[in-house]
Amino acid sequence: MADDPPGGLVLDEDEALELLAYLICAARTQVDEAAEYGPLRLLTAAQRLASAIAPRASDATRRFAEGPLAAWPALAVPREGREDYVARLDELCRTLAAHLTTHFARADS
Amino acid sequence: MTTTGNAVLDAIRSRRVVRAMTDEPVPRADIETVLDAARWAPTAGNRHLQRYVATDDPTTLHLLRMTAPGMVQRPTAAITICTDRALAADFGFPPDSAGLHVDVGTAAATLLLAAHAIGLGAGPVTSFSRAAAAVVLRLPDGWRPELIVCLGYPAPRPPAPMRGRARLTWRDLTVWVP
Numbered sequence: 653m654a655d656d657p658p659g660g661l662v663l664d665e666d667e668a669l670e671l672l673a674y675l676i677c678a679a680r681t682q683v684d685e686a687a688e689y690g691p692l693r694l695l696t697a698a699q700r701l702a703s704a705i706a707p708r709a710s711d712a713t714r715r716f717a718e719g720p721l722a723a724w725p726a727l728a729v730p731r732e733g734r735e736d737y738v739a740r741l742d743e744l745c746r747t748l749a750a751h752l753t754t755h756f757a758r759a760d761s
Numbered sequence: 762m763t764t765t766g767n768a769v770l771d772a773i774r775s776r777r778v779v780r781a782m783t784d785e786p787v788p789r790a791d792i793e794t795v796l797d798a799a800r801w802a803p804t805a806g807n808r809h810l811q812r813y814v815a816t817d818d819p820t821t822l823h824l825l826r827m828t829a830p831g832m833v834q835r836p837t838a839a840i841t842i843c844t845d846r847a848l849a850a851d852f853g854f855p856p857d858s859a860g861l862h863v864d865v866g867t868a869a870a871t872l873l874l875a876a877h878a879i880g881l882g883a884g885p886v887t888s889f890s891r892a893a894a895a896v897v898l899r900l901p902d903g904w905r906p907e908l909i910v911c912l913g914y915p916a917p918r919p920p921a922p923m924r925g926r927a928r929l930t931w932r933d934l935t936v937w938v939p
Contacts, residue, residue, distance in 0.1 A: 670827050677890040678830040685888060693830050693888075726780075726833055726920060 656708055662705035662713075686755050688729040691741070716751045720744055772874055778922050779882030779898030780833045784915030787817060787838040790912070791879055792912065796840065798875030802868040805860045810849045811868050816843040816900050824897045829909060831888025833920070836911035841894065842868050865907040872910045882915035 663671075678693040702717035709717065724744060729737055762770075792815055799813055816822060817838040826832045827837060845863050854861060869885050876883035886909040894906040 673827040673893075674830055677828045677893055678888075680890045680892070681830050681888045690886070696830065696833075 660708070662708040663701075663735070667704040671697060673742070674700060688731075690729075692726060692728045699724065710755070712751060712755060715749065716748065722746050772878055776871075776874060776877040779911075779913070779915045780884055781916035781918070782834045782836055782882055782911070783916050784835070784837060785914045787881060787912050787914070788818065791881060792817065792840070794879055795872055795875045795881070795883075795912065797803055798878075799842075799868050799872050800841075802864075802871035804864045804867065806852075808852060808864075810845050810852070810854075811864055811907075812843045812845050812904055813868075814843060814900070815839070815902065816841075819868045823895065823908065825889070825894065826896060827887030828893035829886055831886045832909065832911060833932050834911050834913065836884075836886050836913045838912040840910045840912065841898060841906050842871060842872070842901060842908045842910065843906050845903060846905050854867075862907070866868040869908050869910060876910070881912050881913075883933065884911045885909070886911060 674697055677698065682690055687698060699721060703722050706714045706717040721744065724740075727737070779795050796815060799811075802811075803873050815838070816825075822836060822839060824837065825841075844865065846856065848907070849858070849861055850856075852911055871884065872885045888908075889906070889909060894900075894909070898906065900906065904919065
């Protein structure tokens, strides 16, 4: 899909249901699991969503989905090296925010 | 050390949790070989309170994965270890008895080793909705799904380990007492 203009459906019902199921079941499993798994489950959901929308998303969104987000390793919050984990997550958030700023500035203009 | 002893130890040491699998189907006969091994897993009192639900159906596997946040891999077969809670109650086990979970563990270890022995990759999953899995797998009343063993062929490039950790030796995990 071309980068301009952004918009249009990027997820079909089957893909949305799959993510919905994951999120609801993750809410349940997290009750019993160690808290260190919480960020991992959310990031896995984000990666699955990104994987589903990438083929129909704008070029910039696809670059984010297939780049820094896809590269995030499936790691629980480590007992040692927690600061590094948080720093990497902050960097991912910064990259996301930069993409959002560009994307929505274009969409709102 | 006997040849058999060496083979068993080699299998124990070389087995790994497989978190990325190819889409190559697992032959039904291989799944049955793994299931047959589970029958030999030690159980408390030789009671055999565990039941096994096997599937290689793509739709069932897809549904199972949707409701199992811990299922990172895309298996082409899966064996769900269940506990027959009604049968356990008949033996006098309280619902939260730790012994029932121990038997799930011995069954899982046996399944993982059996899969490894015949060249399959296997990965255990405990992070899944028991309620949803019971529906997806059409479990009889009283059967509680406890652990899913994913089966498939290991992908050429596995993902990074779930947790970076220095290699432990048995000495790190053991204390001697007089």
